[in-house]
Amino acid sequence: MRALPVGDHGLLVELDSGEAVEALHAELLRRAAAGRLPATREIVPAARTVLIDGLAEPERFAAELARWDVPPATRSGARTIEVPVRYDGPDLADVAELWGVTPEEVVRIHSGTEFRVAFCGFAPGFGYLTGLPERYHVPRRATPRTRLPVGSVALAGPYTGVYPRSSPGGWQLLGTTDAVLWDASREPAALFAPGTLVRFVPQPFDQRPEAAQ
Amino acid sequence: MTDRAFAVVRAGALTTVQDLGRAGHAHLGVPRSGALDADAHRLANRLVGNAPGAATLETTVTGCAVRMRCAATVAVTGAPCPVTVDGRPAAWGAPVHVPADAVLEVGTATHGLRSYLAFAGGIEAEPVLGSRATDLLSGLGPDPLADGAVLPLGTPGAPVPAADAVPHSGPVRELVLPVRLGPRDDWFTAAGLRTLLTGVWRVSSASNRIGLRTEGPALERARDGELPSEGMPLGAVQVPPNGLPVLFLADHPTTGGYPVVGVVQEAALPAAAQAAPGTPVRFVRAHRSPRVRGV
Numbered sequence: 001m002r003a004l005p006v007g008d009h010g011l012l013v014e015l016d017s018g019e020a021v022e023a024l025h026a027e028l029l030r031r032a033a034a035g036r037l038p039a040t041r042e043i044v045p046a047a048r049t050v051l052i053d054g055l056a057e058p059e060r061f062a063a064e065l066a067r068w069d070v071p072p073a074t075r076s077g078a079r080t081i082e083v084p085v086r087y088d089g090p091d092l093a094d095v096a097e098l099w100g101v102t103p104e105e106v107v108r109i110h111s112g113t114e115f116r117v118a119f120c121g122f123a124p125g126f127g128y129l130t131g132l133p134e135r136y137h138v139p140r141r142a143t144p145r146t147r148l149p150v151g152s153v154a155l156a157g158p159y160t161g162v163y164p165r166s167s168p169g170g171w172q173l174l175g176t177t178d179a180v181l182w183d184a185s186r187e188p189a190a191l192f193a194p195g196t197l198v199r200f201v202p203q204p205f206d207q208r209p210e211a212a213q
Numbered sequence: 214m215t216d217r218a219f220a221v222v223r224a225g226a227l228t229t230v231q232d233l234g235r236a237g238h239a240h241l242g243v244p245r246s247g248a249l250d251a252d253a254h255r256l257a258n259r260l261v262g263n264a265p266g267a268a269t270l271e272t273t274v275t276g277c278a279v280r281m282r283c284a285a286t287v288a289v290t291g292a293p294c295p296v297t298v299d300g301r302p303a304a305w306g307a308p309v310h311v312p313a314d315a316v317l318e319v320g321t322a323t324h325g326l327r328s329y330l331a332f333a334g335g336i337e338a339e340p341v342l343g344s345r346a347t348d349l350l351s352g353l354g355p356d357p358l359a360d361g362a363v364l365p366l367g368t369p370g371a372p373v374p375a376a377d378a379v380p381h382s383g384p385v386r387e388l389v390l391p392v393r394l395g396p397r398d399d400w401f402t403a404a405g406l407r408t409l410l411t412g413v414w415r416v417s418s419a420s421n422r423i424g425l426r427t428e429g430p431a432l433e434r435a436r437d438g439e440l441p442s443e444g445m446p447l448g449a450v451q452v453p454p455n456g457l458p459v460l461f462l463a464d465h466p467t468t469g470g471y472p473v474v475g476v477v478q479e480a481a482l483p484a485a486a487q488a489a490p491g492t493p494v495r496f497v498r499a500h501r502s503p504r505v506r507g508v
Contacts, residue, residue: 004396007476008499010446012396042239044444046468051444054236120242121442121468124351127242128442165352184341184353190241 003062009041010053011062018118018130021045022073025194028052045194046119047128075116080197081179083162085111085153087202089173091141095155098138107202109136110174115160115198120190125164125182127192132160144170151176153200160200162192217334217366218282221358222316225277228358229422230336231329232268235344235353239467245447246348246463249422249486250327253291256379257331260288260308262372267335268345270358272328276319277358279330284313285366286333290379292325292487306379324384325487334367349422350464388416388488390460390477391499392450397440397472401452405433409450409474409496414458418490422464424451425485427494431456432474442468448477450496458496460485 001024002014015021025045031037038061041054055061087107096103110132117127132155140156145168148154152163154171161171164181177200181191192198221228231254234247248254248271255265270277276294286308289296296303297318303309311317319328338345338355347354355364398406414429432452445451449461451471460477462485477485478499488494 005393006396006446006473007393007448008478010476012443041236042444042446042467044239044467046443047441049441049443051239051446053239053444053446119442119468120240121466122242124238124241124243124353189342194240 001066003065005058006051006053009055009058010051011055011058011065013050013052013065015048015050018047019073020070021048021050021118022116022195023070024050026073027068027070044119046121075197078116078195078197080199081191082199082201083153083177083179084203085175085177085200087111087175089153089175091154091172092174095138095172095174099136106174110160111200111202113200115200117192117194117196117198118159119194120192122161123164123167123182124184125190125192126161127190127194127196127198129160129192129198130158132158134158138172140170141172144168148173149176151178151181153177216282217285217368218363219279219285219317219332219366220282221277221360221362221364222280223276223278223318224358224360224362225272225319226275227273228277229271229347229349230268230338230355230358230364231271231346232344233266234346234463235342235348238342239444242351242467243342243353244348244350244464244467246344246346246350246354248329248346249463250291250329250483252483253327253329254331256306257288257290257329258335260290260306260379261286261331261333262369263331263333263335264370267331267367268338269332269336270319270330272319272322272330274326275321276328277330278316278318280316281311281313282363283366284311286310286369287317288331289319289328290331291328292322294322294328295320324489325382326489327486332366333369337365337367346463348464350466382487385484385488385492388484388492388494390481390485390494390496392475392477392496393499394475395473396443398474400434400436400440400472401474402433402435405435405456406474408432409458410498412495414494416488416490416492416494420490422462424462424465425460425488425494427458427460429457429494432458434472440470440472442470445469445473446476448479448482449473450475450477462486 115131414427417426
């Protein structure tokens with residue numbers, strides 16, 4: 001664990017693995033809930049780091065952090081969300097080729113994986129989901145698409161993501177979902193938050209509902 | 214009409230509703246957003262007796278015009294500009310009483326980019342996650358103003374205090390940004406860091422509420438490759454592969470994969486919000502920082 005300064009009031013804590021990020025993030029939230037964390041403005045877990053911003057005394061906090069005993073993250077008590085997917089994405093065949101399996105196997109493997117929201121970013125409600133074994137990691141498309149449909153379920157690198165709204169993007173598209181990833185009038189607004197567990201549930205094509213907007 | 218509201222007569226180049234933003238949601242991918250020149254926003258509110266977090270209008274260069282549906286006290290701060298009520302000159306940087314049905318015009322900025330128009334009672338747009346700020350990156354908050362739109366006003370609270378001295382800055386001849394190196398300064402060579410602290414850039418016309426982009430010397434990288442995505446704070450100086458620093462402003466993405474060579478102190482961001490394209494930009498090493506008094 002290494003804490004790097006971020007401006008006058010922030011620390012970027014570097015960790016060795018996504019699991020260590022998960023564990024530290026969980027510990028920060030536990031301590032915050034118990035009133036044992038100094039005031040912060042943002043706690044942002046990411047791939048290999050946790051950004052802690054808005055600290056009055058970041059150096060002092062970094063020294064304290066070095067003495068923490070952080071237990072490994074457990075998944076008990078985490079919220080599990082089921083996301084129905086129509087696996088009809090334009091890149092399904094390409095992903096099957098990259099994985100060396102049939103498209104049906106891609107669906108079976110993807111929907112058989114327990115994903116976890118490692119971190120968010122890019123857009124409100126967009127989560128970077130980990131869980132696919134390394135041999136299934138795929139590169140981005142050589143040419144990004146200028147517009148992906150809302151609800152696109154996609155892969156890139158070690159991550160799976162679902163686009164909360166229509167946007168440009170270079171990820172490989174496996175399918176689409178009608179699940180609403182972000183609704184500001186809902187509590188919570190984001191379906192995915194760091195730590196949320198996610199399962200994708202294949203939806204038969206012949207039960208495809210009217211396209212939702 | 215007697216409802217507490219105003220109608221947009223001329224929306225201007227880009228006029229948005231802003232307050233102090235929605236901090237605390239970066240982990241969900243939600244930018245902080247809020248007034249880019251937070252000092253000017255607070256001052257405008259103070260001049261009309263509002264709390265600092267009341268929503269104001271942030272204009273961009275060409276101002277805006279609104280027709281009041283009720284009498285209201287207003288104030289314009291930030292980029293200096295002509296202010297008129299039904300065509301008659303009114304004060305900039307001071308409370309102005311505008312009668313019902315009058316047209317209040319915030320003119321084109323004489324220098325600086327963004328003016329702030331506060332109404333006593335504040336703008337009562339629908340809050341999202343506790344803020345009424347328009348976030349252009351993620352599309353949260355009220356839409357940017359459009360001609361004909363009607364926005365509601367709140368009820369004025371405290372009586373309007375007497376105006377005290379209002380700072381009136383001259384044109385920004387050079388933007389000097391105090392930067393604290395890190396967290397990824399080690400991704401740059403010693404020559405690259407020297408360039409950062411001695412070079413002169415110009416504000417790019419591609420700048421917006423997401424970031425102040427620059428044109429000038431490229432920072433030399435010490436290592437290639439991509440950084441796994443990490444959290445990006447307000448004021449981050451991110452360096453994309455072209456080597457030109459981008460200063461992250463209020464609507465910046467909350468995570469990103471380009472290295473952050475340093476972070477500019479928040480107290481310097483209002484000046485960055487007012488720097489026009491072409492303005493020279495320098496970065497200087499920040500010393501641990503001054504609690505800067507609010508204006």
